[in-house]
Structures are given as structure tokens and as C-alpha cells.
Amino acid sequence: MKAVITVIGKDTVGIIAEVSGILYRNNINILDISQTIMQDLFTMIMLVDMQGASVSDISEEIKTLEKNMNLSIHVQNEDIFNSMHRI
Amino acid sequence: MLNPFEILETINMISRENLDIRTITMGISLKNCADPDVDKACEKVYKKITTYAKDLVAVGCDIEKQYGIPIINKRISVTPIASLVDVLEEKTTENCVKLAKALDSAAKKVGVNFIGGYSALVHKGFTDGERVLIESIPEVLSSTDIVCSSVNVGTTKAGINMDAVALMGRIVKKAAELTRDNGGFACAKLVVFANAVEDNPFMAGAFHGEGEGECVINVGVSGPGVVKCALEKVKGEPFDVVADTIKKTAFKITRMGQLVAQEASKRLGVPFGIVDLSLAPTPAIGDSVAYILEEMGLEKCGTHGTTAALALLNDAVKKGGVMASSHVGGLSGAFIPVSEDAGMISAAKCGLLTLEKLEAMTCVCSVGLDMIAVPGDTTAETISAIIADEAAIGMVNTKTTAVRIIPAPGKKVGDTVEFGGLLGSGPIMPVKEYSSSEFIARGGRIPAPLQALKN
Numbered sequence: 001m002k003a004v005i006t007v008i009g010k011d012t013v014g015i016i017a018e019v020s021g022i023l024y025r026n027n028i029n030i031l032d033i034s035q036t037i038m039q040d041l042f043t044m045i046m047l048v049d050m051q052g053a054s055v056s057d058i059s060e061e062i063k064t065l066e067k068n069m070n071l072s073i074h075v076q077n078e079d080i081f082n083s084m085h086r087i
Numbered sequence: 088m089l090n091p092f093e094i095l096e097t098i099n100m101i102s103r104e105n106l107d108i109r110t111i112t113m114g115i116s117l118k119n120c121a122d123p124d125v126d127k128a129c130e131k132v133y134k135k136i137t138t139y140a141k142d143l144v145a146v147g148c149d150i151e152k153q154y155g156i157p158i159i160n161k162r163i164s165v166t167p168i169a170s171l172v173d174v175l176e177e178k179t180t181e182n183c184v185k186l187a188k189a190l191d192s193a194a195k196k197v198g199v200n201f202i203g204g205y206s207a208l209v210h211k212g213f214t215d216g217e218r219v220l221i222e223s224i225p226e227v228l229s230s231t232d233i234v235c236s237s238v239n240v241g242t243t244k245a246g247i248n249m250d251a252v253a254l255m256g257r258i259v260k261k262a263a264e265l266t267r268d269n270g271g272f273a274c275a276k277l278v279v280f281a282n283a284v285e286d287n288p289f290m291a292g293a294f295h296g297e298g299e300g301e302c303v304i305n306v307g308v309s310g311p312g313v314v315k316c317a318l319e320k321v322k323g324e325p326f327d328v329v330a331d332t333i334k335k336t337a338f339k340i341t342r343m344g345q346l347v348a349q350e351a352s353k354r355l356g357v358p359f360g361i362v363d364l365s366l367a368p369t370p371a372i373g374d375s376v377a378y379i380l381e382e383m384g385l386e387k388c389g390t391h392g393t394t395a396a397l398a399l400l401n402d403a404v405k406k407g408g409v410m411a412s413s414h415v416g417g418l419s420g421a422f423i424p425v426s427e428d429a430g431m432i433s434a435a436k437c438g439l440l441t442l443e444k445l446e447a448m449t450c451v452c453s454v455g456l457d458m459i460a461v462p463g464d465t466t467a468e469t470i471s472a473i474i475a476d477e478a479a480i481g482m483v484n485t486k487t488t489a490v491r492i493i494p495a496p497g498k499k500v501g502d503t504v505e506f507g508g509l510l511g512s513g514p515i516m517p518v519k520e521y522s523s524s525e526f527i528a529r530g531g532r533i534p535a536p537l538q539a540l541k542n
Contacts, residue, residue: 077153
């Protein structure tokens with residue numbers, strides 16, 4: 001399964017490092033990554049290959065990171081976006 | 088890769104605009120659970136439900152996690168229980184209550200929050216079992232926790248069974264009396280239908296119809312907040328633009344429903360039935376159908392123009408949603424349950440939204456008078472007459488209408504009755520003081536209208 005990880009929050013040092021650290025430890029491969037500043041907020045969108053793990057495997061670590069760095073992180077199966085925006 | 092704006096739009100819809108899947112409802116046929124012995128019937132019912140639905144809640148939660156979309160309710164609908172009562176050797180209220188308790192405990196065992204189908208379809212006449220089942224409704228609803236009941240009293244094809252209408256007025260009153268300490272809460276679990284649909288996933292009116300298969304997954308979507316936010320961006324534009332905006336939004340919402348329905352159906356190994364395209368409000372701020380109507384330019388829901396605004400909304404939701412799903416069904420349209428909608432509650436409290444206006448609104452939307460609290464001293468005949476009016480609207484317009492009315496014991500106009508949770512709080516609305524008793528006492532059937540004779 002491919003998943004989209006969205007990270008939104010105030011730009012600080014180490015966001016990408018922390019997120020990709022979690023992915024690395026759970027054997028999740030990053031396929032694509034884009035990053036921008038939208039309405040003053042750091043916004044990173046990653047497409048990852050979840051073959052090595054499931055969403056619940058990383059949810060605890062993601063929650064802790066959200067709290068520690070004051071970020072909003074969503075991990076969602078890619079299909080939800082495809083089905084909503086592609087006919 | 089997907090466009091970042093599209094990804095953020097979806098995330099915004101979920102996290103800020105209350106987009107959710109309102110319910111995954113598993114329809115289970117209980118036809119093969121009929122038995123002349125009530126204890127055996129109860130055992131079969133319990134066993135079948137707990138076997139078929141054992142993974143329903145877990146699968147729902149798993150899909151929720153994986154897709155990051157909230158799935159608020161997991162529910163079960165079953166074959167109208169009247170057909171099981173008809174087979175019983177002893178058709179008594181006590182036996183009906185036993186069956187209902189079997190439903191209640193099976194539903195609790197699998198962890199769903201409601202089970203619907205304590206129902207009877209009597210639009211043309213009663214069987215013995217149906218009559219006993221209806222008589223038992225007040226006791227069943229007051230002695231079980233999560234069983235929902237519905238009775239169909241009219242159809243376009245058959246006309247309106249006025250004996251059933253008269254009976255339901257008394258049943259509603261008795262159900263309220265038996266749950267006097269909870270504001271007549273039992274009535275919130277009882278729907279009186281005309282043209283009831285067989286695949287409705289929404290409570291309290293869900294049941295697994297006669298034409299349905301062994302087991303099926305139906306999904307109800309929601310998202311009034313998403314439509315409201317989309318309309319904020321087209322302020323002042325003509326109605327063509329409004330309708331188009333609603334259609335596009337409804338399409339996106341329904342695609343979520345279709346995805347979840349397919350996924351649930353695949354994981355549970357149960358055929359996918361329908362997606363119900365309804366905009367279902369909750370008492371949460373920002374999740375209101377009334378606010379959508381107000382966003383169209385009405386100062387408050389219930390003022391002149393409300394019916395036209397609702398007609399546009401209802402139609403655009405269907406047009407947008409229908410292409411997004413392979414099978415659309417259920418009630419599909421906009422719901423207007425007064426106590427469950429922050430905007431409706433506010434409009435009813437200030438006296439603007441009245442029963443008369445709601446009746447007009449039910450002519451153009453997908454349901455009827457829903458979650459209406461009226462004074463506790465409202466007579467059974469008046470409630471029957473309100474049901475008859477709604478059933479007539481449904482019958483003539485070939486649409487589903489329903490009445491879910493709560494004559495809150497001891498309450499009068501100006502009071503509010505609290506139901507809690509998704510059922511919200513209902514301001515007591517005034518009813519007419521003039522009597523309809525002689526009209527209701529006539530009984531018999533109102534013949535089917537000419538539009539029934541299409542063959």
C-alpha cells in the first residue's frame with residue numbers, strides 16, 4: 001500500500017529529519033517528497049511505500065512527534081485522495 | 088504525484104469541516120431465524136447476528152485508521168422482526184420483548200451502537216404478528232438500549248392505512264410515557280414511515296428489506312460542513328453557481344463513501360449494497376444543514392425562501408453524488424432533524440422554524456418531520472394527524488416521508504428536552520390546539536392516488 005504523509009506546522013529545524021527517521025526505523029521507503037510554505041506554515045507532503053509496515057505501526061511515534069514539535073501529521077492510504085480527486 | 092492542493096483540500100475537509108462517514112450499516116437477513124418457539128428464535132437471531140457482524144466494528148476502525156477518515160457509527164439493520172413474530176406459536180408482547188432483547192444483546196456483543204429493524208410494514212393491513220409487534224413497541228423501546236423501531240403506514244402504491252396511523256399516535260404517546268424520566272427518549276428510536284426504503288443505513292429507520300439478500304454493506308455519508316464551507320467561497324453568485332458548487336462537493340463526499348463501502352465490503356466478504364448520499368447534520372457547530380441554507384442568503388433557517396433553498400440543495404446533492412457511486416440508494420438527500428442540527432435548534436428556539444414550515448420543507452427533501460419535540464400534553468390523535476399529513480405528502484409525491492416525534496412528558500412550549508450525543512436537544516415546538524379526533528377515529532384506508540396507477 002502507498003500512503004500520503006502530510007506534515008503541517010511552524011517551520012523549525014529537523015522536521016524532515018525526524019519524520020524520515022521514523023520512516024527509516026520502520027522500513028518505509030519514501031517515493032516522492034514535496035515541500036512548500038503555505039500561509040506561513042511549513043507544509044510537506046510525502047508519498048511512501050508502506051510495504052514494510054502498517055499505519056498503526058507508526059501511529060504512536062507520529063503522535064509523539066506531533067506533540068513534541070507542535071505539528072499536524074496525517075498518514076493516509078493514497079486511495080482516499082485518488083478516489084476523491086480522480087475520476 | 089497528487090497535487091498538494093488536492094491533498095490539503097481533503098485533509099481540510101476532514102479536520103476542519105467535519106467530513107466523515109456517518110455510518111457503515113450491515114444489513115442481515117433474519118428470515119431463516121423464524122421459529123414457532125420464541126426461545127429457539129431468540130437463540131438463532133443472537134447467533135446469526137454475532138456471527139455475521141463479529142468483525143464489523145474492528146474492520147470499521149481499521150479502515151478509519153488507514154484512510155484517516157472518521158467513521159462515526161457502525162450499525163446493523165435486520166429483517167423486519169414482525170415476520171418472525173408472525174411465525175411464533177404464541178404471539179404475545181412478552182415474546183416480542185424477548186426477541187427485542189436478543190437483538191439488543193447481540194448488537195452489544197458485537198459493539199455496534201444501534202440495531203434497526205424492530206419493524207412492521209403495514210401500509211395496507213396488519214397480520215396478527217404485526218399488530219402484536221406494534222403494540223409491544225413502547226415496552227421494547229423502554230426496556231432495551233440500542234434497538235430502533237420503524238413502522239411503514241403508507242405507500243404511493245397502497246395508500247395510507249389510517250388504522251395504523253391511529254394506532255401509531257397511541258404508541259408514540261405510550262413510548263414517551265414509559266420513558267418519562269428521560270424526556271420521552273424512546274420516541275427518538277421510533278420512526279413512522281410512508282414509502283419506507285429497504286436499504287436505508289441511517290437510524291432510527293433502518294431495516295433490511297424484503298428484497299435484500301442474505302447480508303449486505305450499506306454506507307451513509309455526511310458532510311454538511313463541507314458544503315457550507317464550499318458555498319462561503321461563492322458568496323453573492325447566482326444559483327447556477329451555487330448548484331454547481333454543491334454538486335462538485337457532493338461528488339467528492341460521495342467518493343469517500345464509495346471507497347469506504349467497497350473496502351468494508353471486501354474486508355468483510357459481504358456484498359456492497361448502496362451508498363446513501365445524505366447530508367446528515369450533528370449538533371456540532373459547523374455540521375448543520377440549516378447553516379447551508381443560511382449561507383445561501385437567508386438570515387435564518389425557516390424564513391421565506393427556506394423551502395426553495397432546501398429544494399436546490401437536495402437536488403444538487405443527488406446530482407453530484409449519483410455519478411460518484413456505482414449504487415445509490417437509501418434516503419439520499421438532505422436531512423432536517425431539528426434536535427440534531429445546531430441551526431435548526433436555534434431557529435426553532437426563536438419560534439421561526441415551526442411545524443408548518445418543516446412540513447413544507449419535507450415536500451422537497453429526503454425525509455420528514457424528524458426529531459421534533461412537542462408538548463407532553465399533545466394528544467395521541469393530534470400525533471396521528473401529524474403522521475397522516477406527512478404520509479400524505481410522501482404518498483402523493485412518491486417519496487419517503489417519516490415522522491419521528493417526541494411528546495416530551497411534562498414539557499411545554501419554551502422548554503427544551505435534552506437527548507444527548509448525536510440526538511442533541513430539542514426545543515418544544517407548538518402544535519395546533521384544535522382537535523383532529525373525529526378525523527382519526529374514522530379508520531380505514533386512504534386510497535392510493537392516481538399516480539400509483541402507472542401500469
